[in-house]
Each structure stands twice: as structure tokens, then as C-alpha cells.
Amino acid sequence: MKKNRLLMTLFAxxxxxxxxxxxxxxxxxxxxxxxxxxxxxxxxMILATTTSTQDSGLLDVLIPLFEKENNVKVKTVAVGxxxxxxxxxxxxxxxxxxxxxxxxxxxVDAGDxxxxxxxxxxxxxxxxxxxxxxxxxxxxxxxAFKAIAEKKSPFISRGDDxxxxxxxxxxxxxxxxxxxxxxxxxxxxxxxxxxxxAAEKKGYVLTDRATWLAQEKNLDTLQxxxxxxxxxxxxxxxxxxxxxKHENINSKDAEKFVNFMIDSKTQDVIEDFGKKDYGxxxxxxxxx
Amino acid sequence: MDLLIDGxxxxxxxxxxxxxxxxxxxxxTLKVCLIAILISTLIGLPLGILLGLTRFRGRKVLLLxxxxxxxxxPVVAGLWITMFLWRSGPLGDLAMxxxxxxxxxxxxxxxxxxVTSLTCSSFQQVNDKMLLQIKALGATKLQTLVILIKQSKIxxxxxxxxxxxxxxxxxxxxxxxxxxxxxxxRILTTTIVMEVSKGNFDxxxxxxxxLLTVALLITAxxxxxxxxxxxx
Numbered sequence: 001m002k003k004n005r006l007l008m009t010l011f012a013x014x015x016x017x018x019x020x021x022x023x024x025x026x027x028x029x030x031x032x033x034x035x036x037x038x039x040x041x042x043x044x045m046i047l048a049t050t051t052s053t054q055d056s057g058l059l060d061v062l063i064p065l066f067e068k069e070n071n072v073k074v075k076t077v078a079v080g081x082x083x084x085x086x087x088x089x090x091x092x093x094x095x096x097x098x099x100x101x102x103x104x105x106x107x108v109d110a111g112d113x114x115x116x117x118x119x120x121x122x123x124x125x126x127x128x129x130x131x132x133x134x135x136x137x138x139x140x141x142x143x144a145f146k147a148i149a150e151k152k153s154p155f156i157s158r159g160d161d162x163x164x165x166x167x168x169x170x171x172x173x174x175x176x177x178x179x180x181x182x183x184x185x186x187x188x189x190x191x192x193x194x195x196x197x198a199a200e201k202k203g204y205v206l207t208d209r210a211t212w213l214a215q216e217k218n219l220d221t222l223q224x225x226x227x228x229x230x231x232x233x234x235x236x237x238x239x240x241x242x243x244x245k246h247e248n249i250n251s252k253d254a255e256k257f258v259n260f261m262i263d264s265k266t267q268d269v270i271e272d273f274g275k276k277d278y279g280x281x282x283x284x285x286x287x288x
Numbered sequence: 289m290d291l292l293i294d295g296x297x298x299x300x301x302x303x304x305x306x307x308x309x310x311x312x313x314x315x316x317t318l319k320v321c322l323i324a325i326l327i328s329t330l331i332g333l334p335l336g337i338l339l340g341l342t343r344f345r346g347r348k349v350l351l352l353x354x355x356x357x358x359x360x361x362p363v364v365a366g367l368w369i370t371m372f373l374w375r376s377g378p379l380g381d382l383a384m385x386x387x388x389x390x391x392x393x394x395x396x397x398x399x400x401x402x403v404t405s406l407t408c409s410s411f412q413q414v415n416d417k418m419l420l421q422i423k424a425l426g427a428t429k430l431q432t433l434v435i436l437i438k439q440s441k442i443x444x445x446x447x448x449x450x451x452x453x454x455x456x457x458x459x460x461x462x463x464x465x466x467x468x469x470x471x472x473x474r475i476l477t478t479t480i481v482m483e484v485s486k487g488n489f490d491x492x493x494x495x496x497x498x499l500l501t502v503a504l505l506i507t508a509x510x511x512x513x514x515x516x517x518x519x520x
Contacts, residue, residue, distance in 0.1 A: 046386065055486045060470070075386045077467040092375055092385075192485035215487035248375045248383070 042073045045253040048093035050163055051190050053236075054078035056210040056282050058273055065269070066260050072253045080190075082161030088113055088239075091246025095254040097261070099163040099208075099236045102170070112246075113239040115254075119261050120270050120283040121235045124167055125212060126226035127195070127219075128153075128204040136204075139228040142175050149175075152183040154203030158194050159186030163234075168206045171231065195219055208234050210282040213274070235286065238262070262287045295493025302494055309471075314498060317456070317475040320388055322506075324395035325452045328403045331396075332451070333444065336407025337433070341414070351408065357401025365397040366461030373465065386467040391475065394461035399451035406450060410443030411436065445514035449507055456503050476502070 053059050054076065063074050077084075077093065081100045087093040089112040096113065098104060107113045126144055128136065134153040136144035148155050157179070158165040172179050185203060187194045191211040198205040199219045212224070226232075238261045240254035260266055267285035274282035302310045339351055371377055373385035384390050414436055422432050437444070459477035466473035468482055476499040483492040 044383070051485065054482075057486075063470075073472075075467060075469050075472065077386065077469070090374065090376060190485045192487050195487075218487045218489065246375070248380065 040071070042067070042071045043250060043253055044073045044075060045095065045250045045257065046075045046077060046087075046093045047095050047097060047257070048077050048079065048084035048087040049097040050081045050084060050099055051078050051192075052099070052163075052208050052211055053097060055190070055192060056214055056274070058210075058270070058283060061269060061273055062261075062266065065266070066257060069260070070253065070256050072256070074257075080158075080160050080162030081166065082163075088241050091241060091249060093241055094250045095238065095240045095257045097236060097238045099234055100166045101235055101237065103166060104237055104239070108239065112242055114242045115258050116237060116239040117258055117262050118286055118288050119236045119238050120267075121233055121286045122209050122281075122283050123227065124164065124206055124232040124234050125209050125224050126204060126206055127198070127212060127222045128225040129202040129221055130223050131202070132223075132225060134204065136225050138226060139232075141171055141206075141226055141229050141231050144226045145171055145177065146175050148183075148204055149177050149179060152181065154183050154185060154201050155179065156194055156198040156201065156203040156205040157184065157186045158191065159188045160190070162191075164191060164206060164208055167234070171206070174231075195222070198222060210274070213278045213280075213282060236283070291489055291493060294490050296497055298490050299494035299497040303498070310495075310498065312471060313474050313476055313479055313495075314502065316388065316473075317477075317499070318502060320391050320462075320475060321395065321452065321455045324392045324455050325399060325403075325448065327392070328396050328399040328451050328455075329448055332400050332403030332447070333407055336404045336447070337411050337437075339404070339408040340411025341436070351405075354401045354405050354408075357398075358405055360398055360401065361460070362394065362398050362458045362462075363460035363464065365394050366464035369394050369397065369461070369465050385465060386469055386473060388466070388473055390465040391462045391473060394465050395455045395458055398458060398461065399455045402454055403447045403451040406447035407440075407444060410440045410447070414439070442514055445510055449510050449514075452506060452510070453503070456499070456506075 047063075049059070055078075059076055059078075063076060066072065067074055077087070079087070081098040081103070084093070084096055084098050085100070085103055085107050088096045088107055089110065091112075097119070104113070104116070108116045124141075126136070126141060128134070134144075134148045134151040136147050138144075157168060185197070185201065187197050189197075191207055192215055194205060195207060195211070195215055196218070197203070199221045202221060204225070205222075209227075238258050240251060240258055241249050243249040243251035267287060270283050271281050271285045274280065339347060339354075369390060370385065372379050373382070373390055374380055375383075375385075384393075419432070422435055427435065457477070459481060462468075462473075462475055463478050463481065466475070466478060468474050468478040474482075476495055480492050480495050480499070483489075483495065
């Protein structure tokens with residue numbers, strides 16, 4: 001019988017776990033109901049966006065504001081811009097916040113996205129090892145890329161079809177250079193990890209300024225080498241997924257979100273963001 | 289190495305100051321992992337016993353698939369579940385993608401083969417002579433089963449522990465089907481990935497200590513149960 005008791009204990013423990021989980025669920029649910037008693041249950045909206053808006057912390061500020069105003073639960077999925085746009089064309093998201101104008105145009109033209117609005121900008125910068133083996137500087141990114149390719153200095157690419165990756169590939173095309181060889185390293189990872197790889201391998205890397213500012217403290221072998229050129233502008237757009245082309249789209253909240261992003265109050269929040277921690281804005285307001 | 293100490297300090301600080309977000313994330317991790325391993329055990333244990341003790345047509349093929357499942361990469365499990373749960377997928381109307389339920393589904397998919405396969409191999413090793421003896425003593429089928437389960441206690445708990453290890457360590461599928469949504473599907477492993485990509489290594493390390501502590505406590509409880517001597 002003693003052995004039996006052991007098994008019973010085991011079984012009881014499992015039941016307890018199950019019961020505990022069940023219990024808290026209902027408790028949570030009750031608590032939630034109480035909180036939102038006067039309002040209806042919040043609706044859910046999926047926002048597909050790029051990693052830079054999440055990794056910089058901007059969304060942690062904006063999303064709670066929007067949720068509170070509109071009684072919406074925003075499910076933020078932070079992926080590369082390429083994947084975010086793909087989620088849009090598949091109808092897997094309700095609203096998109098991305099930064100690859102050329103690719104966005106294709107999605108809008110195909111009718112998968114509507115209500116396409118410019119939101120904000122910051123800029124891309126080229127960072128490189130402090131030794132600067134390719135000797136690049138100034139504000140002309142095309143000249144810098146050419147010098148790196150000629151010297152075959154290590155260049156670290158995102159290679160993940162993100163907005164930054166698309167930008168980088170675009171610059172190589174402008175120069176009509178086919179980047180290939182030992183010196184051209186493609187990580188297939190996010191901006192943060194790619195910067196880490198660049199710091200370890202002492203390579204050049206194109207990054208958005210927001211991620212650089214947030215990570216600079218961990219990257220003491222790197223410095224900014226090229227910045228400020230017109231080619232380096234990084235523009236973010238917001239758009240809603242076309243409800244007429246896809247099923248189950250929450251277009252009501254998506255439209256509210258687009259309007260929220262271009263609202264002057266939100267625009268001020270965007271421009272203020274980061275001033276306290278970095279002494280400068282990470283994103284600048286830029287609506288039409 | 290300073291970073292390691294900083295991380296440990298940060299972890300203690302987070303726990304002591306009662307950081308609400310850390311509690312939410314840790315609690316969700318526990319809930320998701322325990323529910324997943326519980327369901328895996330409830331299905332995997334009987335299935336493993338059945339596969340271990342009986343012989344039927346197609347048994348070997350079934351076992352083969354389960355054993356292949358031992359090496360099922362979580363990202364593959366995640367990808368399949370994502371495709372099923374997409375709005376355009378067969379289960380799209382349930383709107384379950386990016387929910388804790390989706391994470392539980394993915395974790396069951398990767399841990400069920402482990403629990404089933406290990407249970408099966410332990411029951412297949414049951415000595416034929418012992419079975420004969422039990423039968424000779426006039427035990428009913430149910431009594432035989434109870435005796436065998438008691439005999440295999442150590443192996444069964446090892447199977448559950450292995451399954452739990454897989455579940456709590458899992459990140460690829462949880463990221464894909466859960467989406468790492470703040471306050472909703474953000475679990476310890478996905479938060480660690482995110483903090484690393486943000487460059488917050490101290491926070492990531494702190495979280496890793498919390499994750500290891502949680503894993504340690506649960507595995508210790510299971511090991512205690514497994515190793516407890518019979519008091520007869």
C-alpha cells in the first residue's frame with residue numbers, strides 16, 4: 001500500500017497543478033472583468049512591425065497609450081520588415097509599421113494594404129572598427145561602400161530581408177557592386193546581434209541610429225564612420241491591411257491605429273522619446 | 289566575468305523588488321510549461337505503456353514516428369503550428385495564433401514523443417518471467433498494470449523530467465507561435481532572446497538565473513519523488 005501512496009501523491013500533485021492553473025485563470029478572468037466592467041471586452045488587433053521599433057523601446061511607450069484610449073489589446077509581433085510585409089499580404093496582421101518604402105509600395109499597389117501614411121524618420125549610419133581599415137568618412141555612403149569593397153574590409157550584413165537589409169542591398173546596387181567573398185559576412189539575424197558580430201569581427205555594418213544608440217555601450221570596438229547623407233534617410237510608414245482582400249481583419253482598430261500614429265499628440269511623444277536617455281530623439285516626426 | 293556577477297545581482301534585485309513584469313513572465317512560463325508537460329504525460333504515459341506492453345499491427349511504424357519525434361526541432365514544430373493557426377489556415381477562425389494556448393500546443397508537440405518513447409522503452413524491458421509470475425498469482429489485468437507502473441516508477445519519472453527539460457528550454461517555437469507579446473505570450477526564454485537583441489546582457493543574464501532556478505526547483509521535486517525509497 002505504501003507504494004500506492006507514492007503514486008497517489010504524484011497524481012495528487014499533478015491534479016493540484018492543474019487545479020492551480022485553472023483557478024488562477026478564473027481569478028484572472030474575474031479580476032479583468034471587474035476592471036473593465038463599464039466597458040466591453042477589449043478587441044484584439046495584430047500589429048506587425050520591425051524589430052527597431054521594439055528594440056529601441058518606442059512601442060513600450062506608444063502601445064499602452066493607444067490601448068488605453070481605444071480599449072484595444074494590441075498584439076505586437078516584431079519581425080523584420082520583409083516578414084512584416086509578408087504577414088500583411090497574407091492577411092495575418094491588421095496593421096503594419098515598417099521602414100522599406102520601395103517594398104511597401106509594391107504591397108500597397110497590389111491592394112493588400114490601404115490607408116498608407118508616413119509616420120516618422122531617423123537615419124541609417126555606417127559604423128565600423130575604430131581602426132577604420134578602409135579609411136571611410138564623411139556623408140557619402142556610396143563612396144564608402146566602394147572603398148570597403150575595394151579594400152575587402154570585413155562587412156557584416158543582416159541578410160534577413162529586413163528594412164535595413166533592403167536598404168544596404170539597395171546601396172550596393174546603386175554602386176553596381178556585387179558584394180561577395182570572404183569579406184562579406186551575412187548573419188541572418190536582427191540588428192542587435194549583427195552589431196555584436198561586427199564588434200567581434202571588427203567589420204563595417206549599416207545600422208539604424210536608434211539601435212546603435214541603444215547598444216553603443218556594448219560595442220566599444222566600433223564607431224560611427226559615415227552619417228548624414230540623403231541616401232541614408234530611414235522612413236517609417238504605417239498602413240492597414242485591406243479588409244476587402246483578406247478575412248478576419250480588424251479594420252476598425254487598424255484605422256484607429258493609423259490615425260493615432262499620425263496624430264499630432266502622438267507625433268510629439270515620438271519625437272520626445274529617447275531625449276532623456278540619449279540626449280537626442282531616436283525618431284523624428286514626419287507626417288504628410 | 290563581471291557581467292556574470294552583475295547578472296546574478298540583478299536577478300536577486302528583480303526578485304526582491306517584486307518587479308511585476310518579471311513575476312508575470314515567470315508565472316506564465318511556469319503555467320505554460322506545467323500544463324504542457326501535464327498533457328504530454330496524460331497522453332504519453334498510457335500510449336507508451338500500450339506500445340511497450342502490447343503487440344499490434346502498425347506498432348513499429350508508430351514507434352518509428354514517435355522516435356523521429358524525439359529529434360523534432362522546435363522551430364519545425366512551431367512552423368507547422370503557425371501554418372495551421374494562421375487566419376488563412378485550417379484553424380484560423382479560432383484566432384489562437386500569438387496566444388499562450390499556441391505555445392502549449394507547440395510544447396506538447398515536442399515533449400509528447402519524449403515522454404511516450406521513454407515510457408515505452410521502460411515497459412518493453414519488463415521481464416517476461418515476472419509477467420508470468422504475476423499472472424500465476426492470479427492478478428487481474430488492472431492489478432498487473434498497477435504493479436508494472438510501480439515497478440517502472442523511476443523510468444516514468446525520468447521520462448517526465450526529460451519532457452519537462454525540453455519544454456522549459458524551448459524557445460524557437462514559443463517565439464514563432466507566441467510572438468513574444470508583452471504581458472501575453474512573453475515567457476522567460478523568449479524574453480532572454482529579446483533582451484540579448486536589445487543589448488541588455490545584464491537583464492538577459494538575470495533572467496537566465498531565474499529560469500535556471502525555476503527549472504532546478506521543479507526538477508529537484510521530481511528527482512525527490514523518483515529517488516524516494518519505499519518505506520516498507
